[in-house]
Amino acid sequence: MRYLSSRGKPLVEPPFHRFFEFIDPGADRFDVLKSLLPEMGLNYLVLPVAGNRHILIFPSPAANPLQGYRAAMVLAAHYDRVPGSPGANDNSAAVFLLLRVAQKLKGRGVIPWLVILTDKEELRQGQGIREQGSYSLGEALRRVGLREAQVFIFDACGTGDTLVISTVADTLLRNEGGVGAGHTRLVIRSLRERALRAARDLGMNRVVLLPTPFSDDAGFLRAGISAQIITVLPQAEASAFASLVRSRPEFSGALISRELAREAETALIPKTWRRLNTGSDTHHKLSPEHFDMVIRFAEELCKG
Secondary structure: OOOEOOEEEOOOOOHHHHHHHHOOOOOOHHHHHHHHHHOOOOOEEEEEEEEEEEEEEEOOOHOOOOOOOOOOOEEEEEOOOOOOOOOOHHHHHHHHHHHHHHHHHHHOOOEEEEEEEEEEEOOOOOOOOHHHHHHHHHHHHOOOOOEEEOOEEOOOOOOOOOEEEEEEHHHHOOOOOHHHHHHHHHHHHHHHHHHHHHHHOOOOEEEEEEOOOOOOOHHHHHOOOOOOEEEEEEEHHHHHHHHHHOOOOOOOHHHHHHOOOOHHHOOOOOOHHHHHHOOOEEEEEEOOOOOOOOHHHHHOOOOO
């Protein structure tokens, strides 16, 4: 039997015992999650919006997020994947890490929290941000009073030892004006500072600020909800990319818009990101020995 292994020890406790079922090419990932959540003793509901099925996990039945619950902290990860890709790092690892976080937070005296597993983060050719699942989800969350929640999106968190706190929102908002855009910048700055503080309080010494490919943050932002992306890279890749961005600041915009026309430019993207959405995104490229770093960081965000 195949196991994910961390420091030579197999990861067999929930939810990791069903990881290979989740990344199987023929898996119905929604059904896997629906059967796994009760097994883990987690409270959840399915929120269907615009043809997508989002999964909301919360501390107790009394804290139903659609019935007046005001989550102070939202941790999100998309569970869909591109056809033909195992999706091990994009985004199965982050989904399973947040399931573990929810299991650990349940019953603890931390600030109100909500874990959201989002649908349709991946867009097909020709689709725009308003067709992303997080856009219609963001509108729905605003209607139930979650507009001011602190939203952290975990994406591609399974490969590497360096925490990357994304600066992609700075580029997305660069040409936006008005009071609303100013408020959004302030909120995102606050989220980023919270992330840096959590990393500092944990004594993490491999933390960088870098632009990243867009994720569910794009849809959330368009719906009026600020969000901060968290991802992970191997240290060598993070350092090389940081040097590139310092020497070529315009590269950030090209990365986000996916306008890397020349093959030479595409080769400058961290190797870990180049594997995303391809058949190479397998469990062999994950680094389970660093999973606990992400779990502890997410827990720290919820300590207030």
